Amino acid sequence: MxxxxxxxxxxxxxxxxxxxxxxxxxxxxxxxxxxxxxxxxxxxxxxxxxxxxxxxxxxxxxxxxxxxxxxxxxxxxxxxxxxxxxxxxxxxxxxxxxxxxxxxxxxxxxxxxxxxxxxxxxxxxxxxVKGPIHDFANQIEDAERLASVKFILVVLVVLPALPDRSLDVLYGLNPRFIWLMVVFVTGLGFVAYVLAQFLGPEQSIAVTGIIGGFVSSTATTVSMAEKTVQNESLYHVCAFAVVTASIVMFPRALIEVAVVNPELLPHAAIPLGVMTVVGIVAAGALYWRTRSADTVEPDELKNPFRLRPALLFGAIFAVVLLISESAHEWFGTSGVYATAFLSGLADVDAMTVTLSKLAADGTISMQVATTGIIIAAIANTIVKAALAWLLGTYHLGRLVTIVLSIVVLSGLVLLAI
Incomplete structure (x- = not known):
């Protein structure tokens, strides 16, 4: 049959x-x-x-x-x-x-x-979606449209031309891999940028934080801090946006790990997932203290498809990769952790991709890579609280610090286990 x-x-x-x-x-x-x-x-x-x-x-x-x-x-x-x-x-x-x-x-x-x-x-x-697409295209200014075109052209022209191998002249770096990571990280921000044009980040403080976290959590923090200086009564809603943008950093890091080194994902998913859940619970408690009628519109988000920031990220990523490899060779895991903390103060993406790559190559263990990513995330979270204090009001700094301290504490507990 x-x-x-x-x-x-x-x-x-x-x-x-x-x-x-x-x-x-x-x-x-x-x-x-x-x-x-x-x-x-x-x-x-x-x-x-x-x-x-x-x-x-x-x-x-x-x-x-x-x-x-x-x-x-x-x-x-x-x-x-x-x-x-x-x-x-x-x-x-x-x-x-x-x-x-x-x-x-x-x-x-x-x-x-x-x-x-x-x-x-x-x-x-x-x-x-003809209507929304045309509306979105009409909202983009000529300068932003030109920046996107330049970036895409550079990607299409440069990426295939770069050699896909380690070069001695670049101290063993693979230029195509570095540029590919630049395109990937920038693409994550561009997806959020497009989403912002469709939804309008002013529609919700949650959307403000989520979109801002994928485009630039640091820029979102600075924007919210400045708004509390202009109107101190907004410190609750601005604090929620800052906290949400900071929390988004953790699932964003998981996406980067999944793309660069899928084998590392099970190791990083637990600590970053716990920090995400703790952050969501803390942010939820903060949300109930905000007035439902409060809305806040951040400063206009810039199109991530711009050549100069992309080149800057590529340079940072290459330097961090070289320093991390050298630090591990000279000082062992302690050198990697120190580099992760210092790099995390400025950029989590570069350190996340770097450690994922080193773990994939077998240069460091999965555990060291996971710990390094957590350290970088904690360092960057501390920076968000510091910016809230320095650029915002006392109430904003205190509220953001309390909530993010809970998240940082959960990360430290995981490191101690």
């Missing part, structure tokens, strides 16, 4: 169903948004997917020709749409071509079906 799960006919039909289903999903979105007009809708897009799927299943060698043939009626239909509706947008046309390719991709293999589902989902989301 043939197992239905391995029956070739069942497998083909299941892949065909995936392709046609994706076409139907995209078609429904086009018709509901009325973006397709008379060009294509809920019936036509599934047919595009079915066309691509059948060609890929039974005539795979002619797939490129079949897509080329499909371009002809699509071009005629698009020309008619432009003539009658005065709409020259190419979105629906490109969606139609992509739907046919998705149908073919779904038929390719099990992996192809998964890829088709992911790409189809992304496509549907992009099509359905």
């Amino acid at each position: 043939v197992d239905p799960a391995t029956d070739p006919l069942v497998e083909v039909l299941s892949h065909l169903f995936v392709g046609v289903g994706l076409g139907a999903l995209i078609g429904l979105e086009r018709e509901q948004s009325e973006s397709g007009g008379t060009f294509a809708g809920s019936r036509t897009f599934p047919l595009f997917a079915l066309y691509g799927a059948l060609v890929a299943a039974f005539f795979p060698r002619t797939l490129s020709l079949a897509i080329g043939v499909l371009v002809i009626p699509l071009t005629v239909a698009y020309a008619g749409k432009v003539w009658y509706e005065q709409d020259i947008g190419l979105t629906t046309l490109m969606a139609a071509l992509l739907t046919a390719i998705l149908g073919a991709t779904a038929m390719h293999s099990d992996t192809g079906a998964v890829v088709a589902i992911i790409v189809g989902g992304i496509t549907t989301v992009l099509l359905s």
Whole structure:
């Protein structure tokens, strides 16, 4: 008896169903948004997917020709749409071509079906958020847009050109890895920056702290401290934003560890997770003391996709990596911990990525890397409290210090265990 799960006919039909289903999903979105007009809708897009799927299943060698043939009626239909509706947008046309390719991709293999589902989902989301995307683009100033373009171009040009090996002239550093970490860390901040443009950090003090923590917890702390000087009655809500931004540093570090050295994640997840939970509980207690009507808008967040800060982070990361390796060689684990504390005063990301890399290379143990990351996080948390005292009011400094001291104490307890 043939197992239905391995029956070739069942497998083909299941892949065909995936392709046609994706076409139907995209078609429904086009018709509901009325973006397709008379060009294509809920019936036509599934047919595009079915066309691509059948060609890929039974005539795979002619797939490129079949897509080329499909371009002809699509071009005629698009020309008619432009003539009658005065709409020259190419979105629906490109969606139609992509739907046919998705149908073919779904038929390719099990992996192809998964890829088709992911790409189809992304496509549907992009099509359905036309308004927010255009609003977001209009909010970006020309200088910020130019900075992003420059950064992306540098990434695309520089990254492939950098050698992926240790260079003696750079004291054994791998230039491509360093630049890749620059792009990764900057990308985390950019995701939060984009989120801020959609949500508006002024909508909630929690959003203010979370977004500020991913973009720059130090900048958020400085901003909140300055606002309490301008209006001392806001010290409760500003303290909550500072504390939240500081807490976000811990899960952010876990993300960096997971990317650079997944094997280190189980070791770092427990202490950083405990510090996160303790911080959330302490912040929650602080939140209940704030007035629900209070809102605070931080200073405008700057686009992290800027070349100068990225190069500065790359330089800091390279120096920290070299110092950490030398400190471990000369002074052992105590040298690593001292470097972690000093580096953490300025930047946790550089130390987190550095220790994750050293642990992955076997230069230091997982335990030493985890302890070093905690020390760096504690050092940076202390800096946030100091900034609140120095730049803010007495009430802000006292409140932030009390809450963050609880978090730091939990970290010290974990180090002592």
